[in-house]
Amino acid sequence: MFKILFIFIAVSFSIDGVYLTQRNQYTREDNEFAPIMTLSKDSEKLVASKNINCDDFTKYALNCTAQAATIYNSTRKRPPMPNKLSEWCSAVRHLTNCATDWNVDCRDVTENYFYEESIKGHIHVLRNICDDEWFISKYQNLPRCIESSAAAWEDCYTKFKRIVDDKKNTTHEWTHYVTHFYLCCARAQFRRCTLESLLDGVNKCSRVQAVILQKFSVIVSQGDVFQDCDFNVIYSNCPDGDPRPDEFLLSKLVMADDTEDAGNRLSAELCFIPVYLGIQIINNL
Structure with a gap:
């Protein structure tokens, strides 16, 4: 099993916890403990293809990492300063979108994909930190x-x-x-x-x-x-x-x-x- 080479960003909260695996090695139950929704099969059909090269997962992951680092790059594993929170959120959102896009475009043509649980964890962070205006105002x-x-x-x-x-x-x-x-x-x-x-x-x-x-x-x-x-x-x-x-x-x-x-x-x-x-x-x- 390969581990994605995403670097740590900000508090080290990145998709370093999302793994690449073989489909026949991974099974999961549908009873998720929290109502964090990713794309369903029907909604996936409505998403325009990103024309991702599904044959080269490693290159895709590295490109996503590099792009996120241009948004926010930190070698320290600590909370972002308030004036950098929006950049941190943008980087986390970019990595989350990268993982979601890959699963939508490539899941049917390759055995390599991102763990849904980690994607949902990132979505949880985005919703409760980056999209919460009250929290952002207090964080300042x-x-x-x-x-x-x-x-x-x-x-x-x-x-x-x-x-x-x-x-x-x-x-x-x-x-x-x-x-x-x-x-x-x-x-x-x-x-x-x-x-x-x-x-x-x-x-x-x-x-x-x-x-x-x-x-x-x-x-x-x-x-x-x-x-x-x-x-x-x-x-x-x-x-x-x-x-x-x-x-x-x-x-x-x-x-x-x-x-x-x-x-x-x-x-x-x-x-x-x-x-x-x-x-x-x-x-x-």
Whole structure:
């Protein structure tokens, strides 16, 4: 099985998690855990052919990578700065479209294709980060927060990706119960790692900003491991114990700040944001 040579972009969230495989080696069930839709057979017929050379997958993947790098190129595995978020989104969208276009044009003429689960994970990220105007508006307030926590965030993500890529490279069946278990453990551990780094008191993140950046981390982790980890996962059996945050850590997340960075008192609306989003994040941990 070949691994696509897409480079890391921005926080390393690219189609490096989408794999090329032989059709007769890969089977999948139709009961997806989230309603993220790709093209159906009927809708595929309505899409104009891109005239892709379906005989050279490697060249196609490299071209997509090079094109994405001209949009946004980063060697660091960390969240994009707010003024670069649109470029990051454009690069992720381009890679996602590349994978979708290949599957539409070439699936019937070659045994090589992109895993649907990874494409859906990327679509999930695009919808919940890049197409969410509310989230984008809040993300614009994070430059100092991202800057001060970037190194710790990168360490968390590097460990997470190492485990995820290792598990995905050992099997074609990412939803097999053993692989699923380890992927879910890694995802939960990553979220705890980023949360701890945001609440360690060292960085320059207000509580509101920490919640927004943690929401980014949760969405990105769902993009890399697009599986239902709420069902039949016994986290206490994870390799390093239960990776989910304890009550003390969660209480720090949902407790509103008394002041903003500039020292002004938060409005009632902003005070509610950490509580509401904190609950949403907790529900996804």
